[in-house]
Amino acid sequence: MQEPDRIAQPWGERTPHGRGEPWPARVDQHLADGVAPADVQRWARSASVLHSNGDAMDIAVADGRIAGVRGSADDRVNRGRLGPKDLYGWQANSSPDRLTRPLVRMGGRLVETDWDTAMGRVVAASKRLLGERGPSAIGFYTTGQLFLEEYYTLAAIARGAIGTNHLDGNTRLCTATAAAALKETFACDGQPGSFTDVDNADVIALFGHNAAETQPVLWMRILDRLAGANPPALVCVDPRETPVARAARESGGVHIAPLPGTNVALMNGLLHEVIANGWIDREYIDAHTVGFPELEERVRDYPPEHVARICRIEPEDVRAAARVLGRAERLLSTVLQGFYQSHQATAAAVQVNNLNLVRGMLGRPGCGILQMNGQPTAQNTRECGADGDLTGFRNWENDAHVADIARHWNVDQAQIPHMAPPTHAMQMFRYAEQGSIRMLWVSGTNPAVSMPELARIRRILSQRRLFLVVQDIFPSETAQLADVVLPAATWGEKTGCLTNADRTVHLSEKAVDPPGRARPDLDIFLDYARRMDFRDNDGHPFPQWHDAESAFDAWAACSAGRPCDYSGLSHARLRDAPSGIQWPCTAENPDGTERLYTDGRFWSAPEYCESYGRDLVTGAPLEETEYRALNPDAKAILKAAEHLPPHEPPGDEFPLVLTTGRTIYHFHTRTKTGRVPQLQAAAPEVWVECSAADAQRLGVADGDMAEVATPRGAIRARVRVGAIREGVLFVPFHYGYWDTTGSGPDGGPGRAANELTPTDWDPASKQPLFKTAAARLTRVAGAGSAVPAPRTPGDAGARPATTVGGAS
Ligand SMILES: Nc1nc2c(c(=O)[nH]1)N[C@H]1C(S)=C(S)[C@@H](COP(=O)(O)OP(=O)(O)OC[C@H]3O[C@@H](n4cnc5c(=O)[nH]c(N)nc54)[C@H](O)[C@@H]3O)O[C@H]1N2
Ligand SMILES: Nc1nc2c(c(=O)[nH]1)N[C@H]1C(S)=C(S)[C@@H](COP(=O)(O)OP(=O)(O)OC[C@H]3O[C@@H](n4cnc5c(=O)[nH]c(N)nc54)[C@H](O)[C@@H]3O)O[C@H]1N2
Ligand SMILES: [Mo]
Secondary structure, eight states: OOOOOTTTSTTOSOOOOOTTSOOOOOOOEEEOTTOOGGGOOEEEEEEOOSSSSOOEEEEEEETTEEEEEEEOTTOTTTTTOOOHHHHHHGGGGGOTTOOOSOEEEETTEEEEOOHHHHHHHHHHHHHHHHHHTOGGGEEEEEOSSSOHHHHHHHHIIIIIIIOOSOEEETHHHHTHHHHHHHHHHHSSOOOOOOTTHHHHOSEEEEESOOHHHHSHHHHHHHHHHHTSSSOOEEEEEOSBOOHHHHHHHHTTOEEEOOOTTOHHHHHHHHHHHHHHTTOSOHHHHHHHEEOHHHHHHHHTTOOHHHHHHHHTSOHHHHHHHHHHHHHOSSEEEEEOHHHHTSTTHHHHHHHHHHHHHHTTOOSBTTBEEEEOOOSTTHHHHHHHTSSSSBTTTBOTTOHHHHHHHHHHHTSOGGGSOOSSOOOOHHHHHHHHHHTSOOEEEEESOOHHHHSSSHHHHHHHHTOTTSEEEEEESSOOTTGGGOSEEEEEEOTTSSOEEEEOTTSEEEEEOOOSOOSTTOEEHHHHHHHHHHHHTOBOTTSOBSSOOOSHHHHHHHHHHHHTTSSSOOTTOOHHHHHHSSSOEESSOOSSSTTOOSOSOTTSOOSOOTTTOSOOOBOTTTOOBOOHHHHHHHOSSSOEEOOOOOOOOOSSOOOSSSOEEEEEEOOTTOOTTOTTGGGSHHHHHHSOSOEEEEOHHHHHHHTOOTTOEEEEEETTEEEEEEEEEOSBOTTEEEEESOOOSTTOSSOGGGSSOBOOGGGTOOSOBOTTTOOBOOSOEEEEEEEOTTOOSOOOOOOOTTSTTOOOTHHHHHHO
16 A cells, blocks of 8 residues: 655645535555565554644554554544654654663763663652651652553652652643633633534634644644635634644634734723624623623723734734634634743633633534644643642642542641642742752653753753752653653553543553563652552552552542542453543443533532632632622633733844744654654754845845844754744754754754743633743854754645655
């Protein structure tokens, strides 16, 4: 079978479907060169770990090795389709430079050792710090890329056994705002919508979400609707002309390109128009929400002309988009990093919830909100409480909820910290900087490339007084700074569950053995607990579970009765089901739940809710009494917000606005995709995108080497003159230093976008602001001949990406 080149055609062939029709199956597959389907000895069930879509697939095993992947035709999420990262990305598992043995620092260098020695050091440091300084000297910084069982275990160890409040995920950088926006509006995390809403919507609005590149299979579903009968109109809000933006214009919808950092003003303008034109559902608002008078009052100050001045767009853009949104009969809204990582993140994301609520567009097919996730298991980090939430969407301010967790774990309630909100990652790094956190255990994340203001992050992580443990699968930039490196087994080498952005739970099964001495993250955490000799109230080893299946069962019991109820699920059930299953899933409701809030009742009752909410401007948590006064009756909360100017506006020295993000071909810091030949060749080097008008004014041309500088630092990148709005630069954040020599922190100019980003975060969600900073662009003299920067297919002026690898 001739496989299509999915680098040049990332979304593959169209399989159109009309409104309300099921999405046809299309099975995508890629096998290693020389491996035929008949050579495959076994297929192991799994799902994607390179984004939050949860695309189901089988892993091909031949001769004890992973030999390829095949999409699952029967799965509700992808009906067999896979994106380019998933088709090719599995090759990273067998890279020759996987970590295969633990490393410890000796005489300033990392040297290979055995597990007893490495874990012995971790245990000794833990015991010493607990004895000398107490639990608050220890912090855990984890990820959105492990499995559910691993987060549940880590949360039990950190909060239940050690009793530290310092546990968070890189989900803080990723979807903290999704969780915060859901908590502000519905008083509880949990995705209201479903991917099947794409099949039924007549308008799909994507707010700061480049789904074409970041959720390619979700985008295929949208493209197939656009190619079928009764296609939807798209609304795209993005300062760049992404493939989504172009499809929006071509679908008879609207693309708005606001100046980064002005989302709240724009949303208020859209709400202004929707309310002023009477496109609201009074009955729904009265029956199911509180706060409408305050919202109406607030957005009265945002007529289109005023908004257009703030966002630097045309007033007609606001009116046109509001007309499409206001007249929609079935509106699906999606939100991602263009909102979550931008100025006033939570306030802006909440206004999207408000839009759907005032239009009564929730809980019916095609009427949905997707406060998207980014990472494959970010949902599980949040549910299990391995981030700044308590296990099972429980409320840290509600003593009964804390007692409930203590009962499940059979530990003292007083042991679980709950006098203050769980510490967020940016604060944990501050504590490490100031010296109150003395041991930091980093698992499945690479902060030396992904956190803002890298010079500062490197300084913090290299301090001698900080004992740094890094649990990874590759010798990442962060691992290079560690005192102990623990080699992990990963996807395909271990079993566990993962839940995608629309609450669909999949089981990912072990297909092959891990390399060398690498061990599953779950085994590493449990091994630590046993060596620390943690005990429950009856003197039994704590955690009481011992493998992925027993961890899952413990979690399912602990989640029972909470919104994220897994009590109807088990490994066996997920293994036998033809498709992933959406939570809540109980014995009475064994097939799971497609949409939340179908009856207009919300999880916001004060005794039940996950959060009493926060002040959107200061971030201060509300007290229970304040919450009760606001929301007595399990309704949704319409929270209004005013636009505030960004903290770092462009000025004389730094006249442009820098934003950062992704390309379809790479995942984050490229530890996986940079080791995959097809993906690395498609986007081999960093670039900086700027508008034609800015390029002309600054005297730079396509392919020139240029310097991008902000008050934090500078990097060098090739210029890509593209369809981005004037006054804005875009740099992908994928390029760190593990595969460069002579550049970056150790010498030569850097290339990581986060050399440039500020230490600043949203007051409510505490998510760092990666999407707005003041910057300047200068041509680097004598940089030699121009080399074209890589482009995504479908970009204005694009050439096939496959030729780029050869050209550079
Ligand atoms: N190929 C690929 N896919 C991925 C990932 C990956 O690394 N690579 N990572 C996964 C993860 S963890 C995540 S979180 C998601 C992220 O997925 P997305 O959020 O879709 O990706 P980003 O490129 O970070 O940002 C989206 C868009 O926000 C726009 N933007 C920037 N500033 C603003 C602003 O102020 N306002 C508005 N309205 N828009 C703005 C950018 O131009 C960009 O096109 O992708 C997931 N999928
Ligand atoms: N400037 C800028 N910065 C950003 C963003 C942006 O848009 N702009 N986006 C932010 C977002 S949304 C995110 S999600 C973060 C992502 O940032 P990171 O999480 O730091 O990025 P990754 O490269 O995914 O790092 C994951 C690490 O875990 C390792 N790993 C992979 N699988 C396993 C496993 O099974 N077990 C273990 N133990 N390790 C494993 C990988 O080798 C890698 O080192 O970056 C954030 N930073
Ligand atoms: Mo993310």
